Amino acid sequence: MAWQWFHRLGSPKWFYEKTTAWMPWLLSISLLIIISVSIWALGFAPMDAKQGNSYRIMYLHVPTSIVAMAAYYVMAIAGGIGIIWKMKLSNMVMKVAAPIGAVLTALALFTGAVWGKPTWGTYWVWDARITSVLILLFLYLGVIALQEAFSDQEMADKASAILSLVGTVNIPIIYKSVDWWFTLHQPASIKMTSSSIASEMLYPLLAMIIGFYLFFTWALLSATRSEILQREIKTKWVKQALLQKA
Amino acid sequence: MPMHPVRKQRLMIVLFIVVFASVAVGLMAFALRQNINLFYPPSKLIDGEAPEGVNIRAGGCVVPGSILRSKTDLAVSFAITDGKGDVTVKYTGILPDLFSEGEAAVVNGQMQGGIFMAEQVLAKHDENYTPVEVAEAMADASAKTGTSHQASCDGMDMSGNKNY
Numbered sequence: 296m297a298w299q300w301f302h303r304l305g306s307p308k309w310f311y312e313k314t315t316a317w318m319p320w321l322l323s324i325s326l327l328i329i330i331s332v333s334i335w336a337l338g339f340a341p342m343d344a345k346q347g348n349s350y351r352i353m354y355l356h357v358p359t360s361i362v363a364m365a366a367y368y369v370m371a372i373a374g375g376i377g378i379i380w381k382m383k384l385s386n387m388v389m390k391v392a393a394p395i396g397a398v399l400t401a402l403a404l405f406t407g408a409v410w411g412k413p414t415w416g417t418y419w420v421w422d423a424r425i426t427s428v429l430i431l432l433f434l435y436l437g438v439i440a441l442q443e444a445f446s447d448q449e450m451a452d453k454a455s456a457i458l459s460l461v462g463t464v465n466i467p468i469i470y471k472s473v474d475w476w477f478t479l480h481q482p483a484s485i486k487m488t489s490s491s492i493a494s495e496m497l498y499p500l501l502a503m504i505i506g507f508y509l510f511f512t513w514a515l516l517s518a519t520r521s522e523i524l525q526r527e528i529k530t531k532w533v534k535q536a537l538l539q540k541a
Numbered sequence: 542m543p544m545h546p547v548r549k550q551r552l553m554i555v556l557f558i559v560v561f562a563s564v565a566v567g568l569m570a571f572a573l574r575q576n577i578n579l580f581y582p583p584s585k586l587i588d589g590e591a592p593e594g595v596n597i598r599a600g601g602c603v604v605p606g607s608i609l610r611s612k613t614d615l616a617v618s619f620a621i622t623d624g625k626g627d628v629t630v631k632y633t634g635i636l637p638d639l640f641s642e643g644e645a646a647v648v649n650g651q652m653q654g655g656i657f658m659a660e661q662v663l664a665k666h667d668e669n670y671t672p673v674e675v676a677e678a679m680a681d682a683s684a685k686t687g688t689s690h691q692a693s694c695d696g697m698d699m700s701g702n703k704n705y
Binding site: 343344345346350353378379380413414415416417423457461462463464465475476477479481482483484492493495496497 | 638671
C-alpha cells in the first residue's frame with residue numbers, strides 16, 4: 296500500500312520510538328561539521344580581495360538565511376498536511392518549526408547587519424531583500440503568537456497553518472527580490488549551475504550549509520519529540536517512556 | 542487508492558489559500574513595483590522621472606576617473622552611470638571603504654539643478670568573491686599582456702530588465 300508509510304507517520308509513538316536512535320548521531324555529526332568547517336572557514340580560507348576578512352561573516356549569514364527559508368517550507372507544508380489529513384504529528388512539527396525558524400531568521404538579519412556596516416556603510420537599509428526577510432521573521436513570530444493565543448490546541452493549529460500557508464508567497468519573493476528590484480543587497484552568488492565565489496572560499500560555505508541543514512534537522516526532531524511527550528502525556532506509552540528514562 | 546473526498550476538499554482549500562495569497566501579493570507587488578525599488582538609476586534622474594528637491598536614492602556604477610576630492614575638506618564629487626546616462630553626485634563626508642571606481646554605489650539625497658546632493662553614500666558589493674592572490678595575479682597578467690586592467694563600468698547591469 297502506497298499510503299501505509301504515510302499513515303504510520305501519523306502515529307506520534309511510532310515517530311518517537313523510530314527517531315530515538317538518530318538523535319545523538321544527528322547532533323554529533325552536525326556539530327562536528329559546523330565546528331571543523333568554522334576552523335576551515337575562519338582560519339584557512341583565503342581573505343577576500345575587496346572586503347578583507349569581513350566577508351567571513353557569510354559562513355554564518357548564508358547558511359542561516361538558506362535554512363531559515365527552508366524551515367518556513369517545512370512549517371507551511373506540515374501545516375497543510377495538518378489541515379488536510381488532521382495529522383497530530385504534522386501539527387506538532389509546524390508548531391516547533393516556528394521558533395527554530397525565527398531564531399535562524401534573526402541570526403541572518405543580525406549577521407547581515409554586522410557585515411553591512413563595514414561593507415555598505417550602514418547596518419540597515421529598507422531594500423526589498425532585507426525587508427522581505429524581516430517579514431519572514433514577523434511571520435514566524437505570528438505563528439508563535441497564534442499558538443499561544445488559543446486555549447484550544449486544534450484551533451491554534453488551524454489558525455497557525457493558515458498563516459503559514461499564506462506566508463509561503465514570501466519565500467520566492469525573498470529569493471528573487473534581488474533580481475526583480477533595485478536593492479543594496481547583492482544578487483545570488485551561488486546558482487544551480489555556477490558560482491561567483493572562488494572555489495577555495497566556496498567549498499567551506501557549501502559544507503557549512505550542509506552542517507546547518509543537519510543541525511536544523513536535529514533541532515526540529517528534538518523539539519518535535521518533546522512536543523510529542525507534552526501533548527501525549529496522558530497516554531500509557533509516554534508514562535512508560537518517561538519512567539524508563541528516570 | 543483514491544483520496545478520501547473530505548481530504549480532497551481540504552486539499553483544495555489549502556491550494557486555494559496558497560494560490561489566492563500569491564495572486565494577491567503578486568498584484569500588490571506589481572502595483573507598488575516602483576516604490577519597492579531602493580533607488581533610481583541615473584537615466585531616470587536625467588529623464589526627470591524622479592522628483593527634484595525631495596529625498597530620494599540613486600544608484601549606479603561610479604564612473605572611473607570621475608572622482609574629484611577637495612584638497613581642504615571632505616567634499617567629493619563623482620559621477621554614477623547605468624550605461625544609459627550619467628549623474629554627478631556631490632557629497633561631504635567619509636566614504637565607505639568599499640567605495641571605488643568601477644563599483645556600484647547607492648546615494649541618498651536630493652536632485653538640485655541636475656546635480657545629486659548626497660547626504661549619505663553607501664557602497665554596493667557585487668556577488669563576486671575573489672582571494673587576494675587571485676586578484677593580484679589577474680592584475681599582473683593583464684599588465685604583462687599589455688591589456689590594461691582598469692576599473693570599468695562595462696558589463697555592469699544596473700538598468701537590467703527591472704520593472705521600472
